[in-house]
Amino acid sequence: MLHRPGRELENLMPEYLERLLFDDIPYLKIAQKEHDEFAEILKSKNVEVLYLEDLVVESLSEKEVLNSFVEEFLYEAGIKEEFNIIALKEYFLSLDKKEMVLQMMAGVRKSEITNFEKVHLAEYLESDYPFLIDPMPNLYFTRDPFACVGDKVTIHRMNTHTRNRETLFAKYIFNYHPKYEKIAHLYERQEEFSIEGGDILVLNDKVLAVGISQRTDPNAIEKFALNLFKTETTFEKIIAIDIPKQRTFMHLDTVFTMVDYDKFVIHPNIEHTMKSFVLEKKDKNSLKITPQIGTLKEILESNLKVNGIKLIKCGGDSVVDAAREQWNDGSNTLCIAPGEVIVYSRNYVTNDILDKEGIKLNIISSSELSRGRGGPRCMSMPFVREKI
Numbered sequence: 001m002l003h004r005p006g007r008e009l010e011n012l013m014p015e016y017l018e019r020l021l022f023d024d025i026p027y028l029k030i031a032q033k034e035h036d037e038f039a040e041i042l043k044s045k046n047v048e049v050l051y052l053e054d055l056v057v058e059s060l061s062e063k064e065v066l067n068s069f070v071e072e073f074l075y076e077a078g079i080k081e082e083f084n085i086i087a088l089k090e091y092f093l094s095l096d097k098k099e100m101v102l103q104m105m106a107g108v109r110k111s112e113i114t115n116f117e118k119v120h121l122a123e124y125l126e127s128d129y130p131f132l133i134d135p136m137p138n139l140y141f142t143r144d145p146f147a148c149v150g151d152k153v154t155i156h157r158m159n160t161h162t163r164n165r166e167t168l169f170a171k172y173i174f175n176y177h178p179k180y181e182k183i184a185h186l187y188e189r190q191e192e193f194s195i196e197g198g199d200i201l202v203l204n205d206k207v208l209a210v211g212i213s214q215r216t217d218p219n220a221i222e223k224f225a226l227n228l229f230k231t232e233t234t235f236e237k238i239i240a241i242d243i244p245k246q247r248t249f250m251h252l253d254t255v256f257t258m259v260d261y262d263k264f265v266i267h268p269n270i271e272h273t274m275k276s277f278v279l280e281k282k283d284k285n286s287l288k289i290t291p292q293i294g295t296l297k298e299i300l301e302s303n304l305k306v307n308g309i310k311l312i313k314c315g316g317d318s319v320v321d322a323a324r325e326q327w328n329d330g331s332n333t334l335c336i337a338p339g340e341v342i343v344y345s346r347n348y349v350t351n352d353i354l355d356k357e358g359i360k361l362n363i364i365s366s367s368e369l370s371r372g373r374g375g376p377r378c379m380s381m382p383f384v385r386e387k388i
């Protein structure tokens with residue numbers, strides 16, 4: 001599942017970038033072109049590409065569902081005054097459903113709605129703020145708001161308010177979409193502790209790696225593990241990996257992705273410094289937690305039962321190339337088959353190393369998409385993984 005970046009990117013302003021988790025303003029036309037290139041590669045490999053907005057629309061066929069969706073959306077967007085709720089609800093419901101969903105994603109500028117009433121002091125003071133509803137520019141990183149784990153799904157409590165709004169779409173898809181409503185949930189968006197999809201890596205049908213990161217709390221991992229092991233599942237182990245709580249490390253998949261049965265791309269700094277723990281089922285209501293000793297390579301080898309694991313460093317041995325390519329998501333590869341990945345063109349040092357390691361590369365243009373700080377893996381959410 002992908003989301004083609006839309007008008008939400010044109011509602012980014014320098015003043016509010018940090019809160020919206022962006023560092024720059026991508027040029028939408030080129031970002032869309034790059035994104036279409038990404039989708040085309042997937043399609044050419046016989047991947048069925050679904051779009052978030054279509055799944056949301058397909059989940060809203062019942063009138064009551066549509067109504068509560070719009071109401072919840074407005075509430076979470078901070079629209080609390082009865083009069084304004086009515087005005088905006090009317091506005092959204094007057095649109096064609098797909099247009100409505102795209103408009104929700106893009107946000108609503110004050111200039112787009114005329115009958116909005118100021119009631120509270122805060123609303124008068126905010127008069128310079130140009131939005132009634134904030135844009136959701138991170139939606140094209142479909143990896144994060146929910147994650148498919150085997151035949152089940154985790155719907156996430158996100159770490160920030162801006163991204164938490166995105167998971168409403170997942171809630172409606174996994175409760176009301178005719179095709180997906182029956183999928184069992186392993187986590188819900190109203191949980192107390194945050195977990196994001198970029199931290200959840202399915203390494204094979206028995207082992208998961210989950211990052212303890214800026215975005216994912218250890219308590220959330222525990223709850224998710226308990227819920228997972230209560231169900232009928234092929235998964236036996238979760239390797240929880242503690243990574244630095246910084247934006248450059250953001251999620252586990254920012255610094256660590258699998259490219260083959262025995263190969264991973266990593267940020268050079270995580271090779272030696274990480275603490276990790278294996279979580280397994282002890283009994284119905286508790287977990288066995290085992291601190292891991294050894295290097296990342298050794299920990300992966302023993303838990304995956306694969307010898308000779310190779311960790312390929314993003315940017316190679318140069319600290320400068322590593323830092324630059326890491327910043328542009330050189331470690332965030334999307335593995336579409338063992339030994340075959342989709343990568344950004346701008347990370348040519350890392351790509352060259354991958355090529356020499358025998359990894360097949362599908363290279364996509366990346367001048368604009370990369371400005372949101374996510375790569376090909378972040379921009380996709382697989383619904384089904386083949387057993388290989």
Ligand SMILES: NC(=[NH2+])NCCC[C@H](N)C(=O)O
Nearest residue numbers: 021141198251372373374378
């Ligand atoms: N799975 C990922 N690494 N996602 C990257 C998300 C980037 C996005 N700007 C954020 O800060 O949330």
